[in-house]
Amino acid sequence: MRVDIKGFTKPLVESLVAIVIGILVGAIILAFSGYSPAEAYIALFNGALGSKYGLAMTLSSATPIILTALTFGIGARTGLFNIGGEGTVYFGAIMAIILTNLWGNVLMGLFGGILAGMAWMAIPAILKVLRGVNEVVSTIMLNWMAYFIALYIVLQKIPNPEDPNKTLAVPVSARFPIIMKGTELSWAFAISVIAALITYYILWHTELGYELRVSGYNERAARYGGINPKKAIIWSFLLGGIMSGLAGATEVMGRPPSYAISQGMANIYGYGFDGIGVSLVGRNHPLGIIFSGIFFGMLRAGATSMQIEAGVPLEMVKVVQGVIVVTIAIPGLLDLLKKVVRR
Amino acid sequence: MIEAVISTLIGALTAMVPLVLTSVGATVSERAGVVNIGYEGIILMSAFFGAIFAEITGNPWIGLIGGAFVGMLLGMLHGFITVYLKGDHVIPGIGVNLLALGVVAFGITAYWGTAGQHQVPTNVRVAPIINTPYGSLSPMVLITIAIAILTHWVLFRTPLGLRIRAVGENPEAADALGINVERYRFLATVYGAMLAGLGGAFMSVDWLGTVTKQLSAGRGFIALANMVFSGWNPLRALLGGFIFGFFDNLSVWVRTNPEIQRIVPWQFVATLPYLVTLIIVAGIIGKVRPPKADGKPYKRE
Numbered sequence: 001m002r003v004d005i006k007g008f009t010k011p012l013v014e015s016l017v018a019i020v021i022g023i024l025v026g027a028i029i030l031a032f033s034g035y036s037p038a039e040a041y042i043a044l045f046n047g048a049l050g051s052k053y054g055l056a057m058t059l060s061s062a063t064p065i066i067l068t069a070l071t072f073g074i075g076a077r078t079g080l081f082n083i084g085g086e087g088t089v090y091f092g093a094i095m096a097i098i099l100t101n102l103w104g105n106v107l108m109g110l111f112g113g114i115l116a117g118m119a120w121m122a123i124p125a126i127l128k129v130l131r132g133v134n135e136v137v138s139t140i141m142l143n144w145m146a147y148f149i150a151l152y153i154v155l156q157k158i159p160n161p162e163d164p165n166k167t168l169a170v171p172v173s174a175r176f177p178i179i180m181k182g183t184e185l186s187w188a189f190a191i192s193v194i195a196a197l198i199t200y201y202i203l204w205h206t207e208l209g210y211e212l213r214v215s216g217y218n219e220r221a222a223r224y225g226g227i228n229p230k231k232a233i234i235w236s237f238l239l240g241g242i243m244s245g246l247a248g249a250t251e252v253m254g255r256p257p258s259y260a261i262s263q264g265m266a267n268i269y270g271y272g273f274d275g276i277g278v279s280l281v282g283r284n285h286p287l288g289i290i291f292s293g294i295f296f297g298m299l300r301a302g303a304t305s306m307q308i309e310a311g312v313p314l315e316m317v318k319v320v321q322g323v324i325v326v327t328i329a330i331p332g333l334l335d336l337l338k339k340v341v342r343r
Numbered sequence: 344m345i346e347a348v349i350s351t352l353i354g355a356l357t358a359m360v361p362l363v364l365t366s367v368g369a370t371v372s373e374r375a376g377v378v379n380i381g382y383e384g385i386i387l388m389s390a391f392f393g394a395i396f397a398e399i400t401g402n403p404w405i406g407l408i409g410g411a412f413v414g415m416l417l418g419m420l421h422g423f424i425t426v427y428l429k430g431d432h433v434i435p436g437i438g439v440n441l442l443a444l445g446v447v448a449f450g451i452t453a454y455w456g457t458a459g460q461h462q463v464p465t466n467v468r469v470a471p472i473i474n475t476p477y478g479s480l481s482p483m484v485l486i487t488i489a490i491a492i493l494t495h496w497v498l499f500r501t502p503l504g505l506r507i508r509a510v511g512e513n514p515e516a517a518d519a520l521g522i523n524v525e526r527y528r529f530l531a532t533v534y535g536a537m538l539a540g541l542g543g544a545f546m547s548v549d550w551l552g553t554v555t556k557q558l559s560a561g562r563g564f565i566a567l568a569n570m571v572f573s574g575w576n577p578l579r580a581l582l583g584g585f586i587f588g589f590f591d592n593l594s595v596w597v598r599t600n601p602e603i604q605r606i607v608p609w610q611f612v613a614t615l616p617y618l619v620t621l622i623i624v625a626g627i628i629g630k631v632r633p634p635k636a637d638g639k640p641y642k643r644e
Contacts, residue, residue, distance in 0.1 A: 029449075033449075033453045033454075034453075035453075081433055081437075127621070127625055131626075133621070133624050133625050134571075136380055136567075137564055137567060137621075137624055138621060138624070140383075140561055141564065141565075141568075141617040141618075142617075143561075144561045144614070148611070148613040149611075151610050152608050152611065156608065273440075273444060276437055276441065277441055280434065280437075313448075313449050315445055315448035315449035315452065316445070316449050317445075318441070318445030318448060318449065319445035319446055320445070321441060321445060322441040322442025322443070322444065322445045322446065323442060325434075325442070326420070326438035326439060326442055327438075328438070329424055329430060329434040329435040329437075330428060330430060330435075331428050331429060331430040332428065336428075
């Protein structure tokens, strides 16, 4: 297998530049809000990278967002803006809890995540194929519906009789083993990486993947080449659904201490949105997504130390994420920077 | 009975404001050929900054103008990327939406020191012009209706409107006639984002009187759906906004009504605005036609 180094360099540099700009703009906002940027970033990077514990937290935080990023990435490679990862995560987590409580093993949990993910993502797929509904609008509407429906299920259908603040927990027999004792890092992380590698294999080394990418690149050309774009759309949504469904499942099966969904779904909320940023920074490429997922996982892991040690609200890292994505959206970023520097 | 009708009417008219403003703004932007899916984030950030402007100055109207101003700035960012740098129209919007989630969640804690939610004091909220025992009507409702009608008139009855529609329908021809395609597209984008910003500030300094990190709650996208529903027509967007506003208001109302909650869980009613949006969008696709060059960057040959 030949790897095209030159083709990788430019997007890589662009992503790195966007990250640097995100961190710089974040520093300005921190200073403007009366915090010390240096203190905040030192606490953040130290917390995420300065110890074995921090590194483990970085990887465990990367686990769900690599998976939700694959949802967006697969969509983007097929010419779709699939924003529906967020809602799919909820149902993946719920189904994993239900199935593992019926049959207490890891495979049933993963199966539950996959099943729920495919079922929920089938809705925007059908709306798109049959009615031509724009997937951005449909997936956002479905995210909000998912939020309220999941909230209902969490509160009313699978509450924990011993602890009103969370749902039933995944039984011990269906939990991922912890890799490093005393941390939140479990073998669920391996599921994320494997899912990214499988996605890469499917997209670039199978007939189906070829069809998905061609119809994403140019629908008319795809049709001319005998590829049915509707089939590509359906597969793109279903594969994407599997990834976000798995994100929800692995989160409740592999993240101590609760192994359940907390009140108001606070512990599974927001992964879908974060995944979009991860995917864009990873250039919607499964292998890029692994690395950018670890980077965003680092931000998430370091955010807590930043809050404790520098007193900065942990949402600050989401500001940095937002700036990074806006920067990524600027075309010809490098040429633009060169022009500015030359002046 | 009459009370219920009046209160429903007022509720729908109020809930309609951010939806109609955003839909009308988005209509102008897309008529000129620029797609923006960042209205959700614009509404959220304008609600946040609008409340700050209102509290600093003690004047809710400055809060509204401040919100519109924040919308303008975000519109300029979008216009710069899409019109002048010929970038993708969807990704900057995703970026703005993600940015808003961070800025507002961070800002509420950093600025007010409360986690997740801030109540805007009553004295810096817009005073209603009509008070009934069943609810009160904000002057913003009338302003919104006026903006929709005025925008419609400009878009379809003036040379300016013709030029806006020309750059979104056939930029090559418009360019050949000496119309500055980029400038019209840029200004239309800024106008659209400004109206969304006004709608966002309305939510915090008028209607709900609160700032939360989930305040926009999908309204930026419901407004886009309403724009499609209206066939890119501001007057029909006004009507559509009223229908969407009705369901929006209904779900807010049911959440505070224990008797109905005993029959239907509030979470199910809360899904209504989104479900209705999906059904309407699925029902009308194919019957409306977007502007021909909508979302396509224009590069001079």
